Amino acid sequence: MNLLEVGNLRIQYGDNAPAVVNDLSFSMAAGDSLAIVGESASGKTQTALGIMGLLPAHARVSGEVLFDGNNLLGRSDRFLNGFRARRIAMVFQDPKQALNPYLRIGNQLSRILLEQGIGERRNVVKRAHDLLRRVGLPDVERQYRSYAHQLSGGMRQRAMIAMALAGEPELLIADEPTTALDVTVQAQVLELLHELKDETGIALLLITHDLGVVAGNCKRMLVMQRGKMLEYGATEAVFRNPSHAHTRAMLAAVPRIGAPIAVAPLAGTAAPVLTIDGVSVQFADRAARASGPASRKGTLHALRPLTVGVRAGETLAIVGESGSGKSSLARAVLGLLTPATGTISFLGRPIAARVQSRANELRRNLQLVFQDPVASLNPAMRVWDVLLEPVRLHEPQLDAAGYRERIETMLERVGLDAPLLQRYAHELSGGQAQRVAIARALILEPRVLVCDEAVAALDGTVRQAILDLLRREQERSGMSLIFITHDLAVVRQISHRVLVMYMGRVCELADNAALFAQPRHPYTRALLDAVPVPEPGRERRRAGLRGEAASLLAPPAGCVFHPRCPLVTERCRQEVPLADPLQHHQAACHHPGPFPALPGSDLSN
Amino acid sequence: MSGIAATGGRRLRESRTVRVSASLLAIIALAALLGPLISPHDYRDTDFNARLQPPALDDFRVFGSDDLGRDLFVRTMSGTRVTLLVAVVASFVSLVIGVAYGAIAGYAGGTVDAVMMRLVDALYALPFIFLVILLMVAFERNFLLIFVAIGAINWLDMARIVRGQTLALKEREFVDAARLIGVSPGAILVRHITPNLLGIVVVYLTLTIPQAVLVESFLSFLGLGVQEPATSLGALVNNGVAHLERAPWLLLLPATLLAVMLLAFNFLGDGLRDLLDPRHRSQ
Numbered sequence: 001m002n003l004l005e006v007g008n009l010r011i012q013y014g015d016n017a018p019a020v021v022n023d024l025s026f027s028m029a030a031g032d033s034l035a036i037v038g039e040s041a042s043g044k045t046q047t048a049l050g051i052m053g054l055l056p057a058h059a060r061v062s063g064e065v066l067f068d069g070n071n072l073l074g075r076s077d078r079f080l081n082g083f084r085a086r087r088i089a090m091v092f093q094d095p096k097q098a099l100n101p102y103l104r105i106g107n108q109l110s111r112i113l114l115e116q117g118i119g120e121r122r123n124v125v126k127r128a129h130d131l132l133r134r135v136g137l138p139d140v141e142r143q144y145r146s147y148a149h150q151l152s153g154g155m156r157q158r159a160m161i162a163m164a165l166a167g168e169p170e171l172l173i174a175d176e177p178t179t180a181l182d183v184t185v186q187a188q189v190l191e192l193l194h195e196l197k198d199e200t201g202i203a204l205l206l207i208t209h210d211l212g213v214v215a216g217n218c219k220r221m222l223v224m225q226r227g228k229m230l231e232y233g234a235t236e237a238v239f240r241n242p243s244h245a246h247t248r249a250m251l252a253a254v255p256r257i258g259a260p261i262a263v264a265p266l267a268g269t270a271a272p273v274l275t276i277d278g279v280s281v282q283f284a285d286r287a288a289r290a291s292g293p294a295s296r297k298g299t300l301h302a303l304r305p306l307t308v309g310v311r312a313g314e315t316l317a318i319v320g321e322s323g324s325g326k327s328s329l330a331r332a333v334l335g336l337l338t339p340a341t342g343t344i345s346f347l348g349r350p351i352a353a354r355v356q357s358r359a360n361e362l363r364r365n366l367q368l369v370f371q372d373p374v375a376s377l378n379p380a381m382r383v384w385d386v387l388l389e390p391v392r393l394h395e396p397q398l399d400a401a402g403y404r405e406r407i408e409t410m411l412e413r414v415g416l417d418a419p420l421l422q423r424y425a426h427e428l429s430g431g432q433a434q435r436v437a438i439a440r441a442l443i444l445e446p447r448v449l450v451c452d453e454a455v456a457a458l459d460g461t462v463r464q465a466i467l468d469l470l471r472r473e474q475e476r477s478g479m480s481l482i483f484i485t486h487d488l489a490v491v492r493q494i495s496h497r498v499l500v501m502y503m504g505r506v507c508e509l510a511d512n513a514a515l516f517a518q519p520r521h522p523y524t525r526a527l528l529d530a531v532p533v534p535e536p537g538r539e540r541r542r543a544g545l546r547g548e549a550a551s552l553l554a555p556p557a558g559c560v561f562h563p564r565c566p567l568v569t570e571r572c573r574q575e576v577p578l579a580d581p582l583q584h585h586q587a588a589c590h591h592p593g594p595f596p597a598l599p600g601s602d603l604s605n
Numbered sequence: 606m607s608g609i610a611a612t613g614g615r616r617l618r619e620s621r622t623v624r625v626s627a628s629l630l631a632i633i634a635l636a637a638l639l640g641p642l643i644s645p646h647d648y649r650d651t652d653f654n655a656r657l658q659p660p661a662l663d664d665f666r667v668f669g670s671d672d673l674g675r676d677l678f679v680r681t682m683s684g685t686r687v688t689l690l691v692a693v694v695a696s697f698v699s700l701v702i703g704v705a706y707g708a709i710a711g712y713a714g715g716t717v718d719a720v721m722m723r724l725v726d727a728l729y730a731l732p733f734i735f736l737v738i739l740l741m742v743a744f745e746r747n748f749l750l751i752f753v754a755i756g757a758i759n760w761l762d763m764a765r766i767v768r769g770q771t772l773a774l775k776e777r778e779f780v781d782a783a784r785l786i787g788v789s790p791g792a793i794l795v796r797h798i799t800p801n802l803l804g805i806v807v808v809y810l811t812l813t814i815p816q817a818v819l820v821e822s823f824l825s826f827l828g829l830g831v832q833e834p835a836t837s838l839g840a841l842v843n844n845g846v847a848h849l850e851r852a853p854w855l856l857l858l859p860a861t862l863l864a865v866m867l868l869a870f871n872f873l874g875d876g877l878r879d880l881l882d883p884r885h886r887s888q
Contacts, residue, residue: 380800
């Protein structure tokens with residue numbers, strides 16, 4: 001008999017709304033691993049909540065969910081509590097939201113153990129310690145006494161997994177368990193899930209949007225779109241032979257590290273449009289105190305002095321995980337925060353630090369596209385007004401017809417239709433909103449466009465279209481792009497040069513081709529290794545890096561990367577390595593590579 | 606109308622609390638406006654042959670009459686007019702001052718914000734009701750003074766709330782986008798911040814109006830409000846207390862109307878808050 005049997009599951013809100021999950025059937029055997037894959041609004045999370053009986057009361061659910069022969073649909077919480085945690089457990093996307101901020105990790109964990117009657121009161125603490133140790137948390141006695149906010153993102157997710165395992169369930173549902181984590185930490189958490197599956201024989205239902213994550217972790221997969229099932233079968237078969245056009249589009253849109261570079265090489269050696277010279281960013285102790293557990297009075301160095309130039313028509317990608325200083329750099333360039341040191345020059349002339357002190361002509365030349373397209377549009381404004389504002393400010397001489405023409409031309413360039421002009425931001429899809437935000441920036445014809453994680457919040461197929469749009473616009477106008485991202489596969493596609501950052505410092509600066517073929521900084525190498533490869537059946541690589549980045553308030557002495565670096569020596573612990581700005585391929589490391597090219601090799605061996 | 610307000614408008618019709626309390630207030634306002642026109646009596650006319658009459662249908666004395674033989678229905682309706690006028694005007698005054706003050710303090714931030722908000726704190730510390738009473742005693746009793754007094758109390762709350770919202774709004778990405786385009790701080794406040802304050806301000810306004818109604822009634826009850834023969838609900842309640850034993854309707858009828866009005870405003874405010882709550886809206 002199957003462990004989980006879902007039959008004709010249908011979830012609907014309201015009479016006339018389309019079903020968010022429509023006629024979904026699948027099954028899982030004990031110890032099985034199944035991935036439910038889909039873009040946003042595909043119904044994958046609703047399915048998981050439906051199985052757990054966690055849907056809101058006004059959801060209308062039909063069909064059946066059989067777990068070990070018991071129907072779970074429409075049952076009381078009391079009945080379901082016999083299954084939750086003990087037999088089915090769930091791990092959520094954002095561990096910060098899922099953990100109770102007022103309880104110590106240990107108390108939350110022992111509470112589960114006691115409530116489930118698993119542990120006896122006297123050995124509960126020991127059981128909890130074992131569980132925390134089992135999920136790879138260091139120094140378990142301390143973590144046991146910690147509150148959620150005192151842990152890093154990866155440690156929180158490990159703690160969540162420990163809680164899910166507390167009842168020794170037969171089925172673990174993981175809803176986007178690594179989406180909120182940095183790529184090197186994602187690799188660690190995925191490895192942990194994999195190990196647990198092998199050792200305990202727990203069945204894993206993994207919900208994700210990332211086909212790379214599916215390939216290495218699940219034997220079977222199910223693809224959903226708008227509540228309907230498109231594919232259901234062995235992961236390898238679906239990857240090799242997708243039967244549905246949408247699956248093919250999703251697969252084609254997966255960025256691959258090994259993909260060819262999609263931008264045309266730069267001709268000649270143009271002078272830099274924008275020069276960043278020794279720019280650093282600091283936050284005073286008040287902001288610092290609010291931001292982290294290890295806070296004490298002092299200065300948070302978000303960005304150490306950094307020097308780099310961007311040439312006309314060039315795309316400079318800035319890559320780093322959270323806390324690397326990439327967004328601080330962008331905000332300093334744009335004048336949204338004042339750098340502590342250094343100067344920024346545009347076309348060879350130093351410019352004012354703050355955007356409000358810059359000349360209008362300069363402002364129009366430095367524009368930004370944000371990560372969250374909906375948040376970057378004023379909810380009280382129609383698309384028309386969003387686009388009219390910049391044109392009216394910078395070209396007051398135009399008349400009404402002139403404005404209309406400019407806006408409609410721009411709209412067409414970003415691939416939107418005129419009726420959209422009357423909509424508000426919340427009436428647009430994510431992709432449409434991002435096109436509007438790009439139009440707002442491009443309508444001023446800037447020489448430099450900064451994209452701060454501009455495609456990170458978008459679905460795979462939409463992301464590809466936005467990247468194509470940016471590349472087209474760059475070819476048309478010859479503008480420079482500063483592309484900030486955590487996603488190396490995107491970098492590979494669209495950039496000429498790449499700047500890799502870690503904890504506010506430059507690790508490596510190199511041409512796209514050189515960086516991917518012969519990374520010279522161990523951190524770059526590890527980042528490349530951590531990207532999940534969308535090829536099922538390949539042998540899993542072990543996560544290259546242990547641990548997580550230290551707090552910016554208490555940075556390690558010497559090289560900031562040394563606590564995680566596999567090549568660490570005594571010198572790294574004492575002396576800060578600096579990149580040589582005169583070299584074309586810079587690496588701030590005492591033991592620079594080049595390291596062997598992709599793929600497969602394991603740095604930590 | 607903003608997008609939020611448009612969505613709010615659709616949901617408005619769906620919420621029963623809001624619907625019922627809003628229609629109740631509309632009926633009261635309409636009655637206050639039309640009642641004195643329909644009735645054959647005037648709120649000033651005294652009739653010593655018809656003193657302290659209980660409510661009756663003949664001669665259109667539906668609410669009865671007071672100790673001077675004045676028709677209570679007409680007096681209650683015109684009193685409601687005065688009370689509502691004072692409340693709405695005073696709230697509007699507090700809205701304009703409060704939103705401007707709070708938005709400027711919040712957006713400017715830093716020292717400007719600190720100084721402006723400390724001033725608000727200082728004003729909070731003053732016992733306003735006593736100040737108003739002093740003013741009223743010292744100067745000629747003046748209708749205008751009531752607006753000023755109530756407005757002066759209410760804008761402080763409004764300023765605090767608007768400032769808090771502005772602090773949150775100015776960190777939003779669309780404000781950064783506007784700054785990058787080169788929109789001036791004034792225009793950012795007017796075009797980008799204020800429209801997004803609308804939801805919270807509307808809700809808060811429906812909660813300040815009953816507060817203003819109460820303050821006005823309180824002042825009138827103390828005999829410091831409107832002057833005879835003009836009246837307000839508070840003044841009528843005050844008069845009713847004096848004749849409680851012989852003519853309880855003089856107290857009960859205006860007091861009930863006052864209570865119903867206050868409840869309706871409070872329910873409207875609660876209902877609107879639920880409707881405009883983004884967490885509520887997202888489902």
